[in-house]
Amino acid sequence: MMAPASEAELADLVAAASGPLVVRGGGTRPIGRPETGEALSVSAMTGVTLYEPGALTIVAQAGTPLAEVEAALAGEGQRLPFEPMDHRQLMGTEGEPTIGGVVAANVSGPRRIQAGACRDSLIGVRFVDGTGTVLKNGGRVMKNVTGYDLVKLMAGSFGTLGILSEVSFKVLPASETEATLVLHGLSVPAAVEAMSAGLGSPFEVSGAAHLPGPPARTLLRVEGFDASVRYRTGQLTTLLGRFGEVEHLADVDASRALWRSVRDVEPLVGKPGDLWRISVAPSDGPRVVERMTGAQAVLDWGGGLVWVCVSPGTDVRGAMAGIPGHATLVRPAVGTYGDTPVFHPEPGPLAAISAGLRDRFDPRGILNRGLMG
Numbered sequence: 483m484m485a486p487a488s489e490a491e492l493a494d495l496v497a498a499a500s501g502p503l504v505v506r507g508g509g510t511r512p513i514g515r516p517e518t519g520e521a522l523s524v525s526a527m528t529g530v531t532l533y534e535p536g537a538l539t540i541v542a543q544a545g546t547p548l549a550e551v552e553a554a555l556a557g558e559g560q561r562l563p564f565e566p567m568d569h570r571q572l573m574g575t576e577g578e579p580t581i582g583g584v585v586a587a588n589v590s591g592p593r594r595i596q597a598g599a600c601r602d603s604l605i606g607v608r609f610v611d612g613t614g615t616v617l618k619n620g621g622r623v624m625k626n627v628t629g630y631d632l633v634k635l636m637a638g639s640f641g642t643l644g645i646l647s648e649v650s651f652k653v654l655p656a657s658e659t660e661a662t663l664v665l666h667g668l669s670v671p672a673a674v675e676a677m678s679a680g681l682g683s684p685f686e687v688s689g690a691a692h693l694p695g696p697p698a699r700t701l702l703r704v705e706g707f708d709a710s711v712r713y714r715t716g717q718l719t720t721l722l723g724r725f726g727e728v729e730h731l732a733d734v735d736a737s738r739a740l741w742r743s744v745r746d747v748e749p750l751v752g753k754p755g756d757l758w759r760i761s762v763a764p765s766d767g768p769r770v771v772e773r774m775t776g777a778q779a780v781l782d783w784g785g786g787l788v789w790v791c792v793s794p795g796t797d798v799r800g801a802m803a804g805i806p807g808h809a810t811l812v813r814p815a816v817g818t819y820g821d822t823p824v825f826h827p828e829p830g831p832l833a834a835i836s837a838g839l840r841d842r843f844d845p846r847g848i849l850n851r852g853l854m855g
Contacts, residue, residue: 483506483520483521483522483523484521484522484523485522485523485524485525486522486524486526486527487526487527488527489527489608489610489616489647489648489766492522492524492645492647492784493608493610493614493615493616494614494689495522495610495614495847496610496611496613496645497613497614497846498614499520499614499846501519501848502518502519502520502847502848502851503518503519503520503521503522503645503848503849503850504518504519504520504521504522504694504850505521505522505523505524505586505641505645505849506521506524507523507524507525507544507545507579507580507583507586508547508577508578508579508580508583509523509525509527509576509577510569510570510573510575510576510577510578510583511569511573511574511575511583511587512573512575512619513838517835518543518851518852519848519851520577522645523545524543524544524545524580524582524645524646524647525545525580526545526576526601527543527544527545527546527582527637527647528543528545528546528547528548528550529542529546530542530546530551530554531542531543531648532617532650533554533558535558535560535666535840538560538653538654539605539650539651539652539653540554540651540653540654541606541647541648541649541650541651542553542581542649543582543647543648543800544580544581544585544645544646544647544648544649545580545582546578546580546581546582547578547579547580547581548566548568548578548580548581548583548584549578549579551581552744554708555653556655556656556714557687559656560653560654560655560656561653561654561656561830562603562651562653562672563593563597563598563602563603563652563653563654564590564591564593564594564597564598564599564600564602564603565589565590565591565592565593565594565597565628565741565745566579566584566589566600566849567589567591567745567746567747568745568746569589569746570619571746571748571751572746572747572748572750572757572811572812572813573813573850574752581649582646582647583605583648584600584601584727584814585601585604585636585637585646585649586587586636586637586638586639586640586641586646586714587640588600588601588636588637588638591744591745592688592689592690592691592703592741592744592745592782592783593688593689593787595681595687595688595690595781595783595784596682596687596688596689597654597688597721599636599637600637600731601633601637601638602649603651603652603653604633604634604637604649604650605620605633605637605647605650605651605652606618606619606620606633606635606650607619607620607632607636607646607647607648607649607650608646608647608648608649609632609636609643609646609647610644610645610647611643611644611843611844612643612644612843612844612846612847612848612849613843613844613845613846614692616647617644617668618630619631619632619633620632620633620650625718632747635833636837639773640823640850640853641849641850641853642840642844642849642850642853642854643839643840643843643844644843644844644849645705645849647648657705657706658707658708658711659705659706659707659708659711659734660688660703660704660705660706660711660734660737660738661703661704661711661715661731661732661737662689662701662702662704662731662737662740662741663680663701663702663704663711663715663718663719663722663728663729663730663731663736664699664700664701664729664730664731665696665699665700665722665725665726665727665728665729666675666698666699666700666726666727666729667695667697667698667802668698668700668725668726668728669694669698669700670692670767670768670771670772670779670785671768672725672776673692673698673700673781673785674692674764674765674781674784674785675725675769676700676702676722676725676736677690677691677692677700677702677764677784677785678765678784678785679716679721679722679725680702680721680722681784683721685704685717685718685721686705686706686713686714687702687704687718688703688705689701689702689703689704689741689744690702690703690782690784690785691744691780691781691782692780692781692785693743693744693749693780694749694778694779694780699742700725701741701744702718702722703737703741704718715730715732716843726807739752744780744782745781747760747789749778749780750778750780750789750791753778753791754760754791754794754815755791755792755793755794755815756791756792756794756795756796756798756811756813756814756815757789757790757791757798757811757812757813757814758789758790758791758792758798758809758810758811758812759787759788759789759809759810760787760789760790760798760802760807760808760809760810761786761787761788761807761808761809762786762802762805762806762807762832763786763806764783764784764786765785766785766805766806766807767781767785767788768785768788769805770788770790770802770805770807771788771790773801774790774792774796774798774801776793777790777791777796778791779791787800794814794815794816795815798811799826799827808826809826810824810825810826811823811824824853824854825854827855836854
């Protein structure tokens, strides 16, 4: 495996490549398809290169462990706004999540409903395209490519447009405290209604999820200063009273542990079958779950994100007919893949745009070939 230690070395390796390259970060979220090509890992490109707490800005090389970035921020009472998940338990992998991998997959956790996705906090990127050219955009600019918002483009591109070498983020202060309200035994439609009520209120809910039972639990999180959290949880308890008794989880450590479980989809860890990640309008979440007969599901983002385990080979996309959204095959059972694309097939016009971008940034077609069309 090639493991360049610097951006210059990375650029030279890509420029000299005579065949396809399989781009890797920490190896915690394998795509699962048979890989064709030489492995290239950015895991040796590590280190926080700039951190200005007063400016709420941090810059790190792509191979920097996520834990290192989060520890640096925690030392100054700050955090990444988008609460990136750790895939290792869910995927049954080892390794170390990297900040570049977070960007490449646009990994965003429960707080996305309040703070936005990874791409919304990303303010700068440096990367090497398929020709071996180093490109920069946003924070710490040396060379810009006009006409493209490369910062947003690279988030969620899964290494198909370029290999990230450095990323820059806007960060936020960490919350003084938090509390979670829990409703027990709600059906999925009732849970989504309750979460929508909380999210539509003025009480700044930062997490809204529904976990399978028995008994099922519907969770709403409130974060901030202690007095504010106490006031808002009290108001939400009254608001949600029509859905049943509301449990108040005020212990901060217990609340944080519960939301780590939501973030990392722990209720589906070790469950057999194909694991899918489905993104829809929150109001359509119950319809998705209803169509996945007998499936186990975790709902996040107020019902807009559905994690579901189904029997191997289940046609999840076919079952979603008439429901706008997209489904990603995250962890297949052995033998499931066949002709099933990892990512949701794009409509014709969008597929043409995507192909044009790949031709522009990877004209030789060597970066994670075939992964996204």
